Amino acid sequence: MTSLEKVYDPKPVEAKWAAAWRERRMFRAEPKGERKKRFVIVIPPPNVTGALHIGHALNNTLQDVLIRFHRLEGQPTCWVPGCDHGGIATQNVMEKQLKTEKKSRFDLGREAFLERMRAWTKECKSTILGQLARLGCALDWDRESFTMDEARARSVYAAFEHLWKKGLIYRGHRMVNWCVRCGTALSDAELEREDRKTKLWHIRYPGAPDPGAGADGSEGLIVATTRPETMLGDTAVAVHPDDSRYQGLIGKKLKLPLTPYEIPVVADAAVDSSFGTGAVKVTPAHDVNDFEIWQRHPEIGQRQVIGFDGRMTPEAGAAYAGLSREAARDKVVADLGEGLVKTEDHANAVQTCYRCGSLIEPMLAWQWFVKMESLAKAALAAHEAGRFKLSPESWSKPYSDWLLNIKDWCISRQIWWGHQIPVWYCLECHPDIATKPFQTIPDLKGVVSKTKPNHCPDCKSRKGDFIQDPDVLDTWFSSALWPFSVFGWPEKSADLDFFYPTSVLVTGYEILYLWVARMQMMGLELMGDVPFHTCVIHGIVRDKSGKKMSKSLGNVIDPLVMMDKYGTDAFRFSLVVQAHPGKDMPFAEESITGARNFGNKIWNSSRFVLMNLPDQAPEGGYRLSGLGRSKLELADRWILAEYEQAIEMARVRYAAYDVAAAADALYAFLWDKFCDWYVELAKLRLTGPDGEAKETVRAILVQVLLGTLKLLHPVMPFITEELYQALKGYGGEDAPWILGSPRPGGEGWKDEQAVARMTRVMEAVGALRALRAQLNVPPGLKLRVLTAGDGEGLRLVEEHQEYVKTLARLDAIDGAAGARPPHSATALAGGLSFYVPLEGVIDFAKERARLEKEAKDVVAQLERCRAQLSNQNFLSRAPKSEVDTIRQRQTDFEAKQNRIREILENLS
């Protein structure tokens, strides 16, 4: 069989199997089999904002690897696909689109806007799911879910209702993070922090003309601020109660410059006397700390000077109303005149919107919140009890710290794209609400209902005049339900019973709090169990120089382009082999070529095996079970031992979510052991006359290759499927697909002795090859070699001289030479010397240099041995086996040193 091309061409192969798997519904998961053994993953649903990027490629490849691995292990597996509606992010994309048409969402109106959103997201979904299929993802396509489809809307309503009834959801007037560009409140977890260079402005607030105030009082005091524009909304100045500088001022009034107001000086322990001037201007409506000071000093009141549109309100004074925050700042600073005492440079951390990057404005607003304390406690307890683990473990502390310091979760968003809050207000009770922004309306009484209620429990009106709360829920609210909403919760079903809780969640650390923690809390609250027992956290794919990839930096690598160029398997391998648990990964396109080369190596080694098989597979195929151990040569026992070890290693690593290590182990085995040594040695018998020996080699080649392909399949699904199909008949496999085939390994081929012996032979080959290369012996020239040395090694080489001859390109090995023949070079390996007569060819100067270098290495090694063995403590305290090892090493090196010395003396 030689139909395989010389160079692997991934395109047709990938297309073929992707289609075949899909057609056969290969990855359909039924709630059947041993529940205990199930392995279930729900996809972190990508936002429907466009196409998948390389981070998605890594994330989904890792999941696919785990799913395929566990499937290979014979477990029932289920991987649920789906997308997230993406709330603000998606709405922003659409608003940008509208902008190019010179329209806003308000021009369209809510319903028309949502209609467009639905059309757009539908398109996006199919792009994304297509890309996942292209990546080879073993998803159960029949289970595709969307956070805003009907079933998930039922889950969202059920969750809201449950939390409401339990008193865990409330509408409150609180300080919230307001994005003036997106026009909505955000949760704390949705903020980014950024260090910015700014100024610290020192402003004098003069004393008010108070008859009781002394001379000092009229000077007032100086406050330091990074936000002068907010002074228009100041309602107090706070100082530390113990600050001696300001004792006389506490309780006195100050004139607030640029305004008609007088504000009091209050004492508050939250003030840090060492910062700035030790006096803080207090703007309760626009600063979280100041808000809290107001709570402690209610008499100071508050004044909102920045509106929800980011512009100054009339409250800020006629001169400033309507200005942007930035313009107001400039104007305030300019208007202060002599009141501005000093301006200094200052670095400070500002909060920005994670979706659009705008500066966040802390604002007082009416919003919906989830009470988090009890939910977080349950999640903490589950984590502490080991019911939920993070991998790598180092994320545990940040995770539990976050839960420990949790604040209530603001879940209402003033946007249109999302699940509208299922709360209705009676227009009889609240006649004027339709015309006002809801975040400004206090004390609303609402009815929680999926549909418009027909009577009001309060005023008993049966008119049915209700309007629904216009806000939508945080997109992460529906994502938090994902691990059970995808199985139809709150409906009871066989799916939900069988698949929940899921097994692992694979994600990047950037959404640990936004998503992972909230799923844990919601799962525990609504399902009574953790949604998954382990969260596998991977790093971020960065560019070559370690920078985050971003469109604006122009350093993005498009997964589709890479798959086109190098093949999906190569792309996947290159991602996975660098994905060391929890670590970010600098990724360069060049790294894919190595993976492509590996694919080609797999391809060609399989080609080689197939070329050496008869057209017709023997009855039952080539099996290892039929091989008598006595028929096996050293190389056979060695490769089987190495094979078993590699398989075991890969399996252990996969099971521990260390996919990189698994891939690495298989790569090293297949290339460095199987191809470089076994295949070369196999040629001896494959081209030889012994029919039985040939069959033995064939069986080993077929089985070792098949087994390795199986363990490689999770990482490189396409090429391994293709080769499995070509080989399975020869392997006596019945399974139609590689995923259903029996798991390899555990067949008892471990053989330390074979490994030790083969290692010695390999060392001999290595020494001879090095000698050839270093003395520039023409590659075509076959050599005749004489051996000398210790008995066991000599016997080994003699016994396996065919190995040494082919691999080192020798004509003949003549045993037991007495002395070194003249005009010969010497290769040293273990306790053996190989004399290579090279009359006329040999360059003695080169040979001398070569041996002298080797002698130098030996001296260094001997030095170490001697130092250790002359250390009494080492002899008495180190384990005996270790001491013996060093003794043996010393003996060996001494012998080698003597041999080199002898050769050098006689060299001519």
Next chain:
RNA sequence: GGGCCGUUAGCUCAGCGGUAGAGCGUCCGCCUUACACGCGGAAUGUCGUGGGUUCGAAUCCCUCACGGCCCACCA
């Protein structure tokens, strides 16, 4: 201000208590009948600093330096 993670060959990274490794790159030689996306060979490391534990430390502990990340209301 807390916490976490790095610092190993020119580059990117494994190794994490017993003679320093891989890939890429570099150099030398090869179209050796599976593969030039290949084969053979070679060069290259005070394993960030300083201490400690140990018979023995790249590996464990502490100090510091540098880099990165996460969290935090310093106006």
